[in-house]
Amino acid sequence: MHVSPDPITTPQQAAQERDTLLDFIARGLYCTTAGALGDGHGEPGADALTKARTVADDYLAAYEEWLVKLSAENAAPGRPQ
Template identity: 70%
Template sequence: MNAVPDPITTQEQAAAERETLLGFITRGIYCTTAGATGADHGQPSGEALALGRTVADDYLTAYEEWMVKLAADNAAAGPQ
């Protein structure tokens, strides 16, 4: 299966995609820590989601910065 998403062309689309990714990462962090500690994998509390979202936001911000740097480095290198 080959899925190619539509390109993101507006700030609104980028913001919506970022929110979706934050939600996925936050829930992944919750499931990982719940599994590691032997806790119930039920619905996470608002507090757990808030803490996970902080970590997810830091991770996603670092990833975005890395992508911008990578794009700048590739553009500076010129045609290959």
């Protein structure tokens, strides 16, 4: 299955997408940790999600930094296209 999302064209759309990604990553971190500890997979509490979102934000910021660096390298003059 191929899914082609609508392009992000405004800072508001980018912020919303980033927030959605943070939520998905935070919930994934929670479920992974809860599963490893044998705590089950109930709905995470606000405190657990806040802590997981902090980790997710660090991860996403590093990923964004990597993407910017990669884009700059790919756009460098003399780089084969």
